[in-house]
Amino acid sequence: xxxxxxxxxxxxxxxxxxxxxxxxxxxxxxxxxxxxxxxxxxxxxxxxxxxxxxxxxxxxxxxxxxxxxxxxxxxxxxxxxxxxxxxxxxxxxxxxxxxxxxxxxxxxxxxxxxxx
Amino acid sequence: xxxxxxxxxxxxxxxxxxxxxxxxxxxxxxxxxxxxxxxxxxxxxxxxxxxxxxxxxxxxxxxxxxxxxxxxxxxxxxxxxxxxxxxxxxxxxxxxxxxxxxxxxxxxxxxxx
Numbered sequence: 001x002x003x004x005x006x007x008x009x010x011x012x013x014x015x016x017x018x019x020x021x022x023x024x025x026x027x028x029x030x031x032x033x034x035x036x037x038x039x040x041x042x043x044x045x046x047x048x049x050x051x052x053x054x055x056x057x058x059x060x061x062x063x064x065x066x067x068x069x070x071x072x073x074x075x076x077x078x079x080x081x082x083x084x085x086x087x088x089x090x091x092x093x094x095x096x097x098x099x100x101x102x103x104x105x106x107x108x109x110x111x112x113x114x115x116x
Numbered sequence: 117x118x119x120x121x122x123x124x125x126x127x128x129x130x131x132x133x134x135x136x137x138x139x140x141x142x143x144x145x146x147x148x149x150x151x152x153x154x155x156x157x158x159x160x161x162x163x164x165x166x167x168x169x170x171x172x173x174x175x176x177x178x179x180x181x182x183x184x185x186x187x188x189x190x191x192x193x194x195x196x197x198x199x200x201x202x203x204x205x206x207x208x209x210x211x212x213x214x215x216x217x218x219x220x221x222x223x224x225x226x227x228x229x
Contacts, residue, residue, distance in 0.1 A: 044220060044222045045159075109157075
């Protein structure tokens with residue numbers, strides 16, 4: 001079974017600084033997707049960034065970028081120029097891309113605080 | 117367009133009561149998912165629909181949990197004879213098609229007393 005581990009229950013960052021959230025996963029599959037979701041206190045889960053395992057290039061979305069290390073099964077999220085609105089729970093998630101697999105497998109999350 | 121909506125947002129039930137949680141997916145989205153999120157945890161998969169067909173219900177914790185999507189749009193998650201361990205946030209997500217990005221609703225917070 002696939003597992004996703006987020007080893008940092010809580011992180012904090014100064015406004016305008018950069019922070020990196022860690023995620024490792026365990027799978028025997030070679031084709032899959034990885035995601036970072038953000039969940040603000042209002043609880044609506046929002047997709048931050050998505051990475052296809054077959055792509056070597058790291059995904060980037062504005063201030064958010066990932067460091068995808070397939071051999072190490074590591075998928076970290078870097079937030080640059082942190083803003084107060086970035087404060088939230090961040091969940092790393094995995095999805096096998098093969099037929100018959102529907103679910104996302106989530107880590108336990110990292111709570112990010114942004115200090116003004 | 118409108119996102120995924122869920123109702124009610126909050127539900128308090130007495131132990132043993134039946135509850136029904138509703139999910140309205142994004143219009144045109146074929147795939148619909150239910151997840152359970154316990155306090156301080158990440159969401160855990162419950163069940164998946166493709167249109168009206170329930171293709172995976174492997175995550176439903178017991179036969180007290182039942183989900184349906186009779187017309188391939190709105191879905192209802194029903195929990196019979198609720199127990200305290202059922203207290204959680206129930207999240208619904210939809211995607212345009214299989215394998216596409218899942219978009220989540222705000223969740224229903226269920227508290228069983």
